[in-house]
Amino acid sequence: xxxxxxxxSHSVIEKGQTVTLRCDPISGHDNLYWYRRVMGKEIKFxxxxxxxxxxxxxxxxxxxxxxxxxxxxxxxLKVQPAELEDSGVYFCASSPSSPRLGLARNEQFFGPGxxxxxx
Amino acid sequence: SQxxxxxxxxxxxxxxxxATLTCNYTNYSPAYLQWYRQDPGRGPVFLLLIRENExxxxxxxxxxxxxxxxKQSLFHITASQPADSATYLCAxxxxxxxxxxxxxxxxxxxx
Numbered sequence: 001x002x003x004x005x006x007x008x009s010h011s012v013i014e015k016g017q018t019v020t021l022r023c024d025p026i027s028g029h030d031n032l033y034w035y036r037r038v039m040g041k042e043i044k045f046x047x048x049x050x051x052x053x054x055x056x057x058x059x060x061x062x063x064x065x066x067x068x069x070x071x072x073x074x075x076x077l078k079v080q081p082a083e084l085e086d087s088g089v090y091f092c093a094s095s096p097s098s099p100r101l102g103l104a105r106n107e108q109f110f111g112p113g114x115x116x117x118x119x
Numbered sequence: 120s121q122x123x124x125x126x127x128x129x130x131x132x133x134x135x136x137x138a139t140l141t142c143n144y145t146n147y148s149p150a151y152l153q154w155y156r157q158d159p160g161r162g163p164v165f166l167l168l169i170r171e172n173e174x175x176x177x178x179x180x181x182x183x184x185x186x187x188x189x190k191q192s193l194f195h196i197t198a199s200q201p202a203d204s205a206t207y208l209c210a211x212x213x214x215x216x217x218x219x220x221x222x223x224x225x226x227x228x229x230x
Contacts, residue, residue, distance in 0.1 A: 004162070031216055042123070043163070043208070043220040056217055091162050095216060106151050106212050110162030 002026065004111035006092050012117045018080040021114045025074070025094030031055075032075050033095075033108060034067060038088035046090075049075060050097070061086075082118045089113040121147040123211050125221035133229055138199050140224045142192040142209030147219070149211030152185055152192045157206045157223065166207075167194075199228045 005024045013019050025032045034046040046065070047057040051072035060067070064083070069075040079086055093108040124143045132138050142152065150171055155163035169176045169185045169192065176183045182195040196203050206225045210218040 033216070033218075035218070035220075042222045043218075045217050045219065048215070048217055056215060059217075093162075093218075106153065106168055106216065107165045108216070108218065110155075110164070112160070112162050 004092055004094050004109050006090075006111040006114050008114060009112065010115045010117075012119065013082055014119050015084055016081045018078065019082055019116060021077045021079075021090055021092075021116070023075045023077070023092030023111060025092070026096075026109055028096060029094035029109070030072070030097040031095040031108075032069060033093040034075070034077055035091040035093065036088050037091070037113075038085070043091065046077075079116075082116075084118050087116055087118045089115050121145075121211070121219055123147070123209055123219050123221035125207075125209050125224045127222050127224070129225040129227060131227045131229065132199055134200060136199055138196040138203070138226055138228070140194040140207050140209075140226065142194065142221055144190050144192075144211055147190075147211060148187075149219070150213045151211070152183070153210045153212060153218065154181075154183060154192075154194050155208040155210060157208055163208055196226075199226075201228050201230050204228050 007022045032049040035043050037043045045059040048055045049069045066078045091113045093110045095108045122145045153168045154166045157163045167183045169183045180197045184193045206223040208223045209221040
């Protein structure tokens with residue numbers, strides 16, 4: 001079974017440019033999460049999709065960040081325009097929904113991350 | 120705000136000894152505590168989950184405890200090996216699935 005994949009693995013852009021990160025979750029996983037780790041800090045939650053719907057976007061830093069999950073498969077996270085403080089590693093994770101309770105299973109499968117550097 | 124705290128200092132131990140890592144939580148009552156392993160350049164990998172009504176959970180050489188009175192979880196690796204060297208992350212979660220992570224503790228096991 002293929003794991004969670006993320007593209008690109010690294011991105012270096014200038015302040016003010018736009019960058020789009022992509023995440024392909026494990027096939028069949030309804031839940032998709034985005035997290036971010038900035039230098040020296042803990043991994044922080046950004047948002048949670050259930051299929052194509054945003055379940056929780058309380059961690060999104062501001063309106064320069066836009067996440068989509070068209071068709072409930074892969075997801076994109078666009079940063080426009082990028083600022084210096086957006087630099088960090090962006091992780092995507094997925095998990096299946098519990099068919100019995102309709103709740104998300106708690107174990108999450110993480111991708112390798114995208115390292116974003118804004119100069 | 121909800122916070123998960125881990126000892127940010129690296130833990131150095133000798134091969135064969137038991138490693139014990141600590142995770143404390145404040146302003147928070149997680150339904151679950153999870154432990155992940157992270158190697159350099161990779162994403163976190165799930166190891167163990169313990170529910171708030173469980174005292175202890177074991178998996179092979181790993182053991183996790185959950186003390187709701189102390190608001191603390193302990194993570195033990197027995198008979199440690201150099202291959203256990205990594206950063207270990209504690210994360211709290213509820214039924215929504217959102218994870219709140221600590222900063223992680225780096226473990227170095229010396230042969």
